[in-house]
Amino acid sequence: MSIVPLASAFDPLRYGGKAVQLGAALRAGLPVPAGYAVSHESVQRITAGDQAAVHELREAAGSLARRLAVRSSAVDEDGDQASYAGVYTTLLNVTDEDRLFEAIQQVADSGKSAPAIAYRRKQGRAALSPVSVIMQETIESDCSGVMFTRHPVTGQDERVIEACWGLGESIASGRIIPDMYTASRGASSIHVQIGDKETAIVHDEHGGTNEIKLDASLSRQACLSEQQVRQLDQLAAQCEAVFGDALDIEWAYAENRLYLLQCRRITV
Secondary structure, X not given: OXXXXXXXXOOHHHHHHHHHHHHHHHXXXXXXXXXXXXXHHHHHHHHOOOXXXXXXXXXXXXXXXXXXXXEEEEOOOOOOOOOOOOOOOEEEEEOOHHHHHHHHHHHXXXXXXXXXXXXXXXXXXXXXXXXXXXXXXXXOOOEEEEXXXXXXXXXXXXXXXXXXXXXXXXXXXXXXXXXXXXXXXXXXXXXXXXXXXXXXXXXXXXXXXXXXXXXXXXXXXXXXXXXXXXXHHHHHHHHHHHHOOOEXXXXXXXXXXXXXXXXXXXXX
């Protein structure tokens, strides 16, 4: 089989760096949403209309929740030297089969986009790289963000957390100024700087996402409690035990439950 549960994704040459990292996180018991890794060979067959590959995809998707996130996992994505952050396409809250096939096509096509080609050439790599796909259950995030297990600029041994309401795309797209939390290892000391969160990106009930205006009171309210910051510090320590020091982590809270969405080395 070339579409496997994420926990069974071992080969980065078939399933890409991101899928393999998430598979390792799942095997270590970290709170990664359920999903499947689709090899780049299967992606090519699916986009070409191969019915056996299409049936395999339908079977896998049918075992997951109705709303899916479809994400890239290129062969050298999320490596030690280059993250490819924002280079490939991610489609959130995919709610029907037709849209799923469109999403896989879009993710595959993003590997041939001008930004992807330029980024790879800057890294001294071939212009094109096979793009595998991750298909995961969507997390209805109350708040989400990124966390560096060390300061990404100074290298100081402290957690640096950016947080926003809704989906982390508000941070990635620069739409808001997120809350910034700096916590010592063990979170015995926590410093909070409230951001300017005028909007949030949330899932639309019909699929995809919407940007909504937030009430002024919510805009200036801290996204995370001290307890949640401590939980994030614990997640950082658990990830470091599996993947080593200096990590860039994407996370989300939904109904007060913490999820790990991505874990990779900090790259410049």
